[in-house]
Structures are given as C-alpha cells and as structure tokens.
Amino acid sequence: MSETILKVNNIHKSYTTGKESFEALRGVSLSLEQGEMLAVMGSSGSGKSTLLHILGAMDAADEGKIWLNGELRKDYGTEPAATRIRAEQIGFIFQDFNLIQDLTVEENVALPLMLAGEKNRVIWEKTDQMLEKVGILDKKKNAVTELSGGQRQRVAIARALITEPKLLLADEPTGNLDYNTSIEIMQLFLELQQEKDHSIIIVTHDAMVAAYTDRILFLHDGLVRDEYRCQKNGNDMDRIVDKFKMLSLKNTSEVSDMCHKTEEPIYVTKNGYDDMVIMSMESYESTMRQAAMYRDIELSEKQIEAGQTRDARTALREIQQKL
Numbered sequence: 156m157s158e159t160i161l162k163v164n165n166i167h168k169s170y171t172t173g174k175e176s177f178e179a180l181r182g183v184s185l186s187l188e189q190g191e192m193l194a195v196m197g198s199s200g201s202g203k204s205t206l207l208h209i210l211g212a213m214d215a216a217d218e219g220k221i222w223l224n225g226e227l228r229k230d231y232g233t234e235p236a237a238t239r240i241r242a243e244q245i246g247f248i249f250q251d252f253n254l255i256q257d258l259t260v261e262e263n264v265a266l267p268l269m270l271a272g273e274k275n276r277v278i279w280e281k282t283d284q285m286l287e288k289v290g291i292l293d294k295k296k297n298a299v300t301e302l303s304g305g306q307r308q309r310v311a312i313a314r315a316l317i318t319e320p321k322l323l324l325a326d327e328p329t330g331n332l333d334y335n336t337s338i339e340i341m342q343l344f345l346e347l348q349q350e351k352d353h354s355i356i357i358v359t360h361d362a363m364v365a366a367y368t369d370r371i372l373f374l375h376d377g378l379v380r381d382e383y384r385c386q387k388n389g390n391d392m393d394r395i396v397d398k399f400k401m402l403s404l405k406n407t408s409e410v411s412d413m414c415h416k417t418e419e420p421i422y423v424t425k426n427g428y429d430d431m432v433i434m435s436m437e438s439y440e441s442t443m444r445q446a447a448m449y450r451d452i453e454l455s456e457k458q459i460e461a462g463q464t465r466d467a468r469t470a471l472r473e474i475q476q477k478l
C-alpha cells in the first residue's frame with residue numbers, strides 16, 4: 156500500500172469583512188498519496204486558493220485536522236511551526252509566478268537555499284542542477300523580466316523544488332499561460348512526478364490540465380462534491396468537463412440532460428447545507444471510503460440512510476417530487 160503524505164479532515168475557513176462572515180470552506184476532507192498528482196478543480200470563488208493556502212501552511216484553518224507524513228499537526232497553520240513546514244516540506248507555485256523582478260533567474264531559484272543558510276558552493280551547484288532540470292539553464296544570468304511566461308513559470312518551479320520538498324502545491328500554474336505552454340508545463344510536472352516521486356496538488360479550472368493528473372477533486376461552494384480518477388485512455392477530458400458542468404446544475408431539466416448524456420448512475424443526498432447534492436457513484440463511493448478511513452461511522456450510516464444507490468431516472472423522479 157502506498158503511503159499517505161497529506162491528509163486533511165473537515166477543514167472549515169471563514170472570512171469576515173466588516174460585519175459579514177463568509178464560509179469559504181465548509182468541511183473539506185482529502186488525502187494525497189506519496190507520488191500522487193492530484194487536481195483540485197472548481198470554478199472561480201469555489202475555495203480552491205483558500206484550501207491550497209491552508210494546505211501550504213500559509214493560512215490557518217478555523218477547524219479541522221491535518222496530518223503530514225502520518226503525523227497529526229495541530230500547529231500546521233500557526234507560527235513558528237508553519238514557517239518550518241513551508242521551508243522544509245512544501246514547494247509552492249503561484250499563477251503569477253511571484254518572482255522577484257530585481258533578481259536574476261539563478262538568484263530567484265537560489266533564494267530559498269540562501270535563506271536556509273546553505274553553503275555557497277552547495278547553493279550554486281544545486282541551482283544549476285535545478286535550472287537544468289526545468290530546461291532554462293541557459294537563461295540563468297537573465298533578468299526574469301526578459302523571460303516569457305512559460306520560462307518564468309519554469310523558474311518558479313525550480314525555486315519551489317530547490318529545497319527538495321516532498322509536497323508540491325501549485326495554484327493555477329498554467330492560468331497565465333497559452334495552451335501550448337500549458338502543455339509544456341504539465342509535461343514538466345509529469346516528469347517531476349515520475350522521476351522523483353514528488354506528491355503534487357494542482358489547482359486549476361482547466362480540464363486539459365486536470366487530465367494530466369491521477370485524480371481530480373471537484374470543489375464547489377467550499378465542499379468537495381465529486382471525484383474522478385483519470386483513466387488515461389483519451390476520454391478523460393470529456394468526462395472531466397461533464398463532471399465539472401454537473402457541479403453547478405440548478406434545476407431538474409439540466410440534471411436530466413446531463414444524466415441522459417453521461418448515462419451515469421447518480422446519487423442524491425442531503426448534506427446539511429443545501430437541499431440536495433448530486434453526486435456520481437464514484438464520488439459516493441469515495442465519500443464512503445473516506446468515512447471509513449476516518450472511522451466516521453455515524454456519517455456513513457447517515458448517508459446510506461439518506462439515499463440508496465439509484466439509477467439516473469429514479470433519482471430524477473425523486474428530485475422532481477422534492478422540488
């Protein structure tokens with residue numbers, strides 16, 4: 156059995172602006188296996204960045220548990236532990252690269268080692284190795300402002316990898332890149348995953364990007380609503396797009412169209428927040444697996460009670476009765 160590198164259970168996070176409070180995450184649970192590449196997909200505002208910042212120890216959750224390398228870390232999002240976790244265990248990659256404009260390519264990449272107080276010889280040796288790995292060693296003396304978007308993201312990836320973190324987190328890493336450059340960056344993630352056994356979480360709203368990963372979690376309104384394991388048989392993109400659309404279906408005719416189109420059994424349940432949640436069977440089974448994993452037997456029993464397996468047509472009839 157593979158090892159779980161990161162596991163989170165029931166993460167909640169609210170933002171307060173003035174008197175208004177908004178719950179961006181409403182009980183997110185997930186786990187990441189060693190060597191796995193996971194995508195978190197969701198439309199804008201679904202809570203993707205909020206989640207990734209918490210996983211990256213850049214922000215603290217209001218509620219929920221986080222295990223890193225099998226160890227329950229109550230101090231995950233709080234200083235001084237958070238700084239250590241970020242420096243030693245996590246590489247973070249941003250949509251807008253977050254490079255320091257006044258530094259050269261090699262200085263940007265070397266920075267985390269300099270901050271860690273590494274010896275000069277080691278710093279420049281590792282920096283060269285890392286720049287070579289991401290394919291921009293020939294640009295090392297350039298200012299980052301002289302690079303293309305794809306090249307800048309390569310610098311950012313090299314910087315994230317230089318401390319050899321086990322966990323790589325990327326927030327829409329291809330969001331500012333064109334289609335072909337996005338493919339190049341995803342190929343690079345694949346190479347990293349294959350050669351070094353990095354565990355990677357990529358946040359994206361792009362089905363093409365998600366199709367490169369092993370597994371996709373669909374986030375909607377601060378909850379994981381569905382899951383898909385990529386089959387790598389050429390059909391993933393279509394399935395991902397269908398599931399993505401399914402997240403925001405609002406009325407029965409939309410659900411009906413989608414059920415007929417995908418011919419996939421769906422599962423209807425109540426989750427305490429919305430009137431109804433429509434999940435694929437795959438997602439239902441994964442919820443059950445998670446429930447068992449966390450020994451949350453009460454939850455699983457409640458869910459079994461709430462609705463048994465139904466085919467799409469039966470589920471639809473029920474939805475119509477409830478509306």
Ligand code: ADP
Pocket residue numbers: 170171172177179197198199200201202203204205206
């Ligand atoms: P995504 O990355 O999926 O687009 P975010 O995690 O950035 O979504 O945001 C989720 C929700 O939380 C949004 O409604 C957003 O407006 C809100 N939000 C995010 N950050 C803050 C903040 N610092 N203060 C107030 N609200 C925030």
Ligand code: MG
Pocket residue numbers: 203204205
């Ligand atoms: Mg975001």
